[in-house]
Amino acid sequence: MTSIKEVFVDLHEKYNKVMKLLTEDSKLDPDNEPYLSKYSARQMLIGMKANLENLQKNHIESIERSKITGMLGAVNLYLGIVSIDVDEMSTGESYLEKCHEIIKDHLNSSELIMVTLNMYNQFGILWAQRDNEKSKTYLEKAEKLYLDYKKSAVPPVDICDLFNYSFQENNTEIAWKNLAKIHTFTLYYLAQIYGSLKDALKSSIYCHITLQRQLDSNDYDPIDWALNAATLSQFFMEKNGFKQARHHLTASSYILTKYEEELNRISERNETYDAKMEIFNHRSADVARCWVKYGLLLLIKSKERLLNHTDDIDVNCSISSDLSFLNLEDSTVTSRDLKSLKFSSLNIDHYENKITDKFILTMQDARLVFLNMQTWLHKAESYYSLDNFASDHIEIVQDKSQIYLNVAFFEDNPENQAKIHKRRIDLLENVVNNVNPKYYLQYCRQIWFELGQTYSEMLNIKSDRLKESSDRPSAHILTKINHLIERILQKQYQKKFLMILKKLSFKLVFMLVL
Structure with a gap:
C-alpha cells in the first residue's frame, strides 16, 4: 500500500513538471500548436486533482488535511489559469469558483494566502473582459487582503512549498518576495482596469506604483521598465504635468544607461549580444522620441498659455506644470497620491535639471529647450533613418519642424523669425x-x-x-x-x-x- 508520504512526493514531482511546462516549455511551442505545453500541463493537473480528492476522502491527520486543502486549491487555481490562457473562459471560471469553495474558510491563512491572492487576480483578469466594475472588486479584495496580511507579519507559505512533504522546507525570505510580487501584479491589473473605467489619473498612479515596486524588488526587465516609464510620461505631459513627465523620462533614460553599461561589460560578442544591442538601440531611440515630444509639447502648451492669458499671467493663469497642484474636486485621487509620483530609490535629480519642467516665458527659455532637444532628435534620427524606417523618420522630421515653429513664437526679431522658418523649409523640402x-x-x-x-x-x-x-x-x-x-x-x-x-x-x- 502506498504511504501518504509517497503520494506527496509523487504530487511534488508532478507539480514541478507542471511548472516547467507552463513557465519554460510553453515559450517554445510551435506556432501551429501554441498551447501544446499548456494542454499537457492541464492533463497532469487533472490527474493531480483526482489524487488529492481521493486523499481528502480518507480520515487523515489534521495537518495533512490542511496541506491537502492547500494543494487542491492550488491545483484548481492552476487549472483555472490554464483555461483562461487558452481562451476557455467559462471553464476557467468554474475552476476558480471551485478553488474559492475549497479555500473559503482559510483565505487569509499563511498556507493559503498566495493561493487566495492569485485566485482574486485571476478573477480580475477573467472579469476584465466582461464587467470592469466586477473585475475591480476582485482586485480590490486582493489589494486589501495583502495589506492586512502584511500587518500580521506571519511568514507566508509559498505555493511550491505546499507540495513539499514538510513545511519546514519553506524558505520564508523567498515566500515574502513572491507574495510581494503577486501584489505587484494586483496593482498592475488595477492600473489597466482604472484605465478601462476612464479614470486615467488613478490608472497612472497605479502604473507608477507598479514601476516603483519593480525597482524596489529589483525584479524587472530594463527595456520594458524604461518603455513603460516613458509611456507614462506621455500621459503626464498631456495633462500639463511636465514635472512628473520629466521625472519619468529621466528615470527611463537612467535605467537604459545603466543597462547599456551592463551590455558593455559583456566580453563575448556573439549573436545574442548583437540581438540585445539591437533591441537596446531601438528602444533608446523610442525613448528619445518621447523626449522630443516632451520638448515640443512644453513649447506648445507654453505658447497656448501665453496666448490665453495676455495680462498678468502669473495672477490670472491657474495652470501649473506640476500635477500635484491639480484641482481634484470629484476625483478618486488625492494630492498626496500625485506628490508621491517620484522614484525615491533613484538618484536622478542631476539628470532631471538638464531641462526645465516650467512653462516657457522667453526666447532664452525656448532656446534652452531647443538645444536640449537637438540631442534627442539626433539620437532618434540616427536609428530611424530615412533609408530603413521612412515613415518614422518623416514623423521625427515633422516634430522637428514643429519645434522650430513654436520656438519662432518666442522670437521678437522678425529677421530671426524668418531664419527659423527658412530652416523649417530646408528641413521639410529635404525629406x-x-x-x-x-x-x-x-x-x-x-x-x-x-x-x-x-x-x-x-x-x-x-x-x-x-x-x-x-x-x-x-x-x-x-x-x-x-x-x-x-x-x-x-x-x-x-x-x-x-x-x-x-x-x-x-x-x-x-x-x-x-
Whole structure:
C-alpha cells in the first residue's frame, strides 16, 4: 500500500513538471500548436486533482488535511489559469469558483494566502473582459487582503512549498518576495482596469506604483521598465504635468544607461549580444522620441498659455506644470497620491535639471529647450533613418519642424523669425524630395501643406516689413517676395493654400500700387 508520504512526493514531482511546462516549455511551442505545453500541463493537473480528492476522502491527520486543502486549491487555481490562457473562459471560471469553495474558510491563512491572492487576480483578469466594475472588486479584495496580511507579519507559505512533504522546507525570505510580487501584479491589473473605467489619473498612479515596486524588488526587465516609464510620461505631459513627465523620462533614460553599461561589460560578442544591442538601440531611440515630444509639447502648451492669458499671467493663469497642484474636486485621487509620483530609490535629480519642467516665458527659455532637444532628435534620427524606417523618420522630421515653429513664437526679431522658418523649409523640402509620393502620399500631403504655411509665414514677415518702411521696395526684396509666392503656388495641393494666397497676394498688390 502506498504511504501518504509517497503520494506527496509523487504530487511534488508532478507539480514541478507542471511548472516547467507552463513557465519554460510553453515559450517554445510551435506556432501551429501554441498551447501544446499548456494542454499537457492541464492533463497532469487533472490527474493531480483526482489524487488529492481521493486523499481528502480518507480520515487523515489534521495537518495533512490542511496541506491537502492547500494543494487542491492550488491545483484548481492552476487549472483555472490554464483555461483562461487558452481562451476557455467559462471553464476557467468554474475552476476558480471551485478553488474559492475549497479555500473559503482559510483565505487569509499563511498556507493559503498566495493561493487566495492569485485566485482574486485571476478573477480580475477573467472579469476584465466582461464587467470592469466586477473585475475591480476582485482586485480590490486582493489589494486589501495583502495589506492586512502584511500587518500580521506571519511568514507566508509559498505555493511550491505546499507540495513539499514538510513545511519546514519553506524558505520564508523567498515566500515574502513572491507574495510581494503577486501584489505587484494586483496593482498592475488595477492600473489597466482604472484605465478601462476612464479614470486615467488613478490608472497612472497605479502604473507608477507598479514601476516603483519593480525597482524596489529589483525584479524587472530594463527595456520594458524604461518603455513603460516613458509611456507614462506621455500621459503626464498631456495633462500639463511636465514635472512628473520629466521625472519619468529621466528615470527611463537612467535605467537604459545603466543597462547599456551592463551590455558593455559583456566580453563575448556573439549573436545574442548583437540581438540585445539591437533591441537596446531601438528602444533608446523610442525613448528619445518621447523626449522630443516632451520638448515640443512644453513649447506648445507654453505658447497656448501665453496666448490665453495676455495680462498678468502669473495672477490670472491657474495652470501649473506640476500635477500635484491639480484641482481634484470629484476625483478618486488625492494630492498626496500625485506628490508621491517620484522614484525615491533613484538618484536622478542631476539628470532631471538638464531641462526645465516650467512653462516657457522667453526666447532664452525656448532656446534652452531647443538645444536640449537637438540631442534627442539626433539620437532618434540616427536609428530611424530615412533609408530603413521612412515613415518614422518623416514623423521625427515633422516634430522637428514643429519645434522650430513654436520656438519662432518666442522670437521678437522678425529677421530671426524668418531664419527659423527658412530652416523649417530646408528641413521639410529635404525629406519630401527624397521620398516617393506614390508610397508616402499621406506624409507628402502633410509636408506640402506645412510648406505652404511656412512660405506664407515668411511672406507675412516680408510684407509686414514693407508696410513699416516708407521707402519704395528694392528689386531684391521684390524678387524674394515673388519667389515666396511662386513657392506657395507650387504647394497648392490644399484649397486652404489658395485662400491664404489670394488674401496675401491681394494685400501685397494693393500695397505696391500705393
